[in-house]
Amino acid sequence: MGTGAAFFTVPTSSGVFSLRRANQADLPHVVRLLAEDQLGASRETPDDLAPYQAAFKAIDNDPAHLLIVGVLRGDIVATFQLTFLPSLSRRGAWRAQIEAVRVSSALRSQGIGQLMMQWAIECSRQRGCSLVQLTTDKSRGAAHQFYKRLGFTATHEGMKLTL
Amino acid sequence: MGTGAAFFTVPTSSGVFSLRRANQADLPHVVRLLAEDQLGASRETPDDLAPYQAAFKAIDNDPAHLLIVGVLRGDIVATFQLTFLPSLSRRGAWRAQIEAVRVSSALRSQGIGQLMMQWAIECSRQRGCSLVQLTTDKSRGAAHQFYKRLGFTATHEGMKLTL
Numbered sequence: 452m453g454t455g456a457a458f459f460t461v462p463t464s465s466g467v468f469s470l471r472r473a474n475q476a477d478l479p480h481v482v483r484l485l486a487e488d489q490l491g492a493s494r495e496t497p498d499d500l501a502p503y504q505a506a507f508k509a510i511d512n513d514p515a516h517l518l519i520v521g522v523l524r525g526d527i528v529a530t531f532q533l534t535f536l537p538s539l540s541r542r543g544a545w546r547a548q549i550e551a552v553r554v555s556s557a558l559r560s561q562g563i564g565q566l567m568m569q570w571a572i573e574c575s576r577q578r579g580c581s582l583v584q585l586t587t588d589k590s591r592g593a594a595h596q597f598y599k600r601l602g603f604t605a606t607h608e609g610m611k612l613t614l
Numbered sequence: 615m616g617t618g619a620a621f622f623t624v625p626t627s628s629g630v631f632s633l634r635r636a637n638q639a640d641l642p643h644v645v646r647l648l649a650e651d652q653l654g655a656s657r658e659t660p661d662d663l664a665p666y667q668a669a670f671k672a673i674d675n676d677p678a679h680l681l682i683v684g685v686l687r688g689d690i691v692a693t694f695q696l697t698f699l700p701s702l703s704r705r706g707a708w709r710a711q712i713e714a715v716r717v718s719s720a721l722r723s724q725g726i727g728q729l730m731m732q733w734a735i736e737c738s739r740q741r742g743c744s745l746v747q748l749t750t751d752k753s754r755g756a757a758h759q760f761y762k763r764l765g766f767t768a769t770h771e772g773m774k775l776t777l
Binding site: 495541 | 704
């Protein structure tokens with residue numbers, strides 16, 4: 452898979468914004484967005500792309516995953532990963548899971564994140580998912596408000612164990 | 615896939631306990647465990663297995679997922695789902711995700727959950743995952759303490775949107 456038509460194109464006050472599946476050539480831009488993030492700064496190595504290339508292949512080869520980029524006037528300014536997970540609970544419900552949502556710091560609070568998440572929710576609905584889930588670091592207060600406005604509720608503790 | 619050898623067998627004060635991959639014949643027992651749960655009681659339909667059978671096939675056919683049952687003296691007394699997810703963030707880290715952990719109410723606080731989660735963590739490490747993650751409903755206070763004892767930290771808000 453890889454390159455392809457935009458899933459979504461919309462005019463914004465900053466120019467035409469579109470969402471499409473990420474391709475290999477987008478990877479340095481996506482990693483830059485991850486590294487630009489306050490928590491990502493210490494976790495990512497944008498100068499060493501090898502581990503990201505292996506992960507990109509695993510994501511791109513599996514139809515359970517969609518790695519998405521947001522493109523504004525030709526520049527990659529946003530990204531997220533959408534994953535579809537079968538589960539037994541809730542009467543065998545499919546779940547959609549959103550990970551690694553990033554919007555370029557220069558473009559925050561302009562509605563780009565909202566456009567992306569509304570698309571992700573609609574895509575999840577069309578795929579037959581009963582639930583969309585995500586976790587967000589407790590230090591990201593603005594993100595919690597953002598997701599609540601989109602209809603999410605913070606019903607769960609998100610627990611992590613680093614190996 | 616389906617049936618197979620136990621991944622893990624250990625003597626306990628209640629008899630021999632083992633973990634193995636769930637098979638189709640286990641499904642009614644697994645759904646009963648889901649329905650027995652305080653939150654599952656209103657969400658599950660153990661008398662109508664059709665939606666669970668479809669979900670079981672999707673889980674069982676995808677090597678990204680392991681649906682596990684815990685067996686004590688031949689009875690299915692526990693279950694969980696372990697999923698391996700590729701991601702770009704954290705230098706292309708693989709994540710293990712744990713969902714739908716249930717132990718028969720008659721057997722709580724006897725160490726069965728701990729045996730299962732310790733196995734899940736070790737399995738995730740052997741698969742090369744850098745992180746194990748799960749979410750647990752905020753109403754399950756005892757579960758939070760349980761996961762903290764296993765080394766998890768509640769760093770994230772777990773947000774859900776029902777479609």
